Amino acid sequence: MIVLGVNLKKIFNNHFQKYIFLYFLVIVFLMIGISTGAITIRTVDDTAREQIINYLGSFSSIISKDADLNTIKVFRYSITNNIQTIIAIWLLGITVIGVPIVLIIIALRGFIIGFTVAFFIKEFKIKGLTLSLLYLLPQNVFLIFGFIVTSVISILFSISILKNRINVIRRPSFLNRFVNYTITMFIISIIIIIGSLVESFTTPIFLKVINNYLTVFMK
Template identity: 40%
Template sequence: MIRRINDIVAKHIQGNLITYFFVILFFMTGISSGAFMSKALTDFQNKELIVYLKNFFSIVDSKAINNLAILKQSLLNNFQTGIIIWILGVTVIGIPLILLIIGLRGFIIGFTVGFFVKQMGFKGVIFSLVSILPQNILIVPCTVFIGVLGISFSLMLIKNKTRKNTRYSIVNQFFLYSTIIAMIHIIIVVGCLIEAYISPFFIKYISTYM
């Protein structure tokens, strides 16, 4: 069973190498842009974010973390992204918007990590590893995968638009497309659980040293 899944995934990647290249390129460009933007902040913006960061550490250190609230927010954010990409995938104009969303996700990560490292140096690296990396080990690949599926489905619609008698095939492909994305969201849920219940534990522990 696992071998069969591996074969399916390998064939999918091989058949969509160019799409994966562009999606990952946009994601990495977003990370680079976010990291650069964190260094381009004005002194006022830096001071505002530093104050916010200090308040965050003091709150984390003194109060119990509301894991359920974090889980709800994480599920909302990631499900919104997945659903928007799914919707854009069934349009013929969704490809650039999907790439933009992927780039924006990269930008947020790059800006956050860049700011932590800029303000806290090596401590910022450690904090990024415990607060951002654990959940994104699952969430980022899933988001990239969903982005590739959305673009692939959109390209399929464009190709079939000039063909006749493809309605039945498109309906089948749509159900397959939707089912796979729904299954990927199960993995995203695991990432959200990590963000809500595991990362906060490390953040609370490490905040005492910040």
């Protein structure tokens, strides 16, 4: 068991070192998305701000009326949303033109995180920062890591397809590469599932806390 763990660690280290540039590229797009989301909050006018607050306030009725709001429901929603993203990234990896779209997906993920955190900080100040750290950070540690790795794997597969189209003589079996690609994506998706599990436990608490803040805020 220890030997297996050491071997896996060595494989992961070699992989990250070999493709450090791609990881850097994906992380750059993620940071661009986060920065853009955080900056965009400054352009939100009072009307849009009230609409966002009213939208968040609608959770008040959901929480109060739906006594069965639990981890199972949240997990189903989270896993469906995240698996759809993984499938999209997996499919885009099969096409060379999918590389820029994968980077855009990562940037959009970053945008949502940046905008959400910036909104809570702007509206609730230090309490908003605390809420973001306690209830948004835990699941995103797993989700962001999982999406970064799957994005790199997807890009690598696209690049391999392009290389093997050019170098037909040395082209290995596409089916074997496709199966390995799919299995790798499936294994990494386990990290995404863990993130969804964490989210399913933190989200109901998060919504109730936000509901309490909004109730006081909108009075």
